[in-house]
Amino acid sequence: MGSKYTERYTAESKGDAIALVGSTGRTVAEVAREVGVSPESLRGWYKQAKTDRGEGRPGELSTAEREELKRLRRLAAEQAKTIEVLRKAAVFFAKESDR
Structure with a gap:
């Protein structure tokens, strides 16, 4: 649409x-x-x-280079989200182990 x-x-x-x-x-x-x-x-x-x-x-940039750049940017965004989730989990478990 x-x-x-x-x-x-x-x-x-x-x-x-x-x-x-x-x-x-x-x-x-x-x-x-x-x-x-x-x-x-x-x-x-x-x-x-x-x-x-x-x-x-x-x-x-050639078309192939543009596609590779888009792919790498998506991958970097996914990895940044994963890192943030892992960071939050590490903080959570650090607090839990202090109890």
């Missing part, structure tokens, strides 16, 4: 649109109008595709 402005596009349809920009010499806005996506979306897809091919600016 996304907004009425959000559609999901397949990897194939994104790839086709990106290829049209790269191979035809037409602008992102022209291709976006032709394929029925927003120019901002296509511009982002095109920029990410260039980065994934190693043609991005220094420091830009």
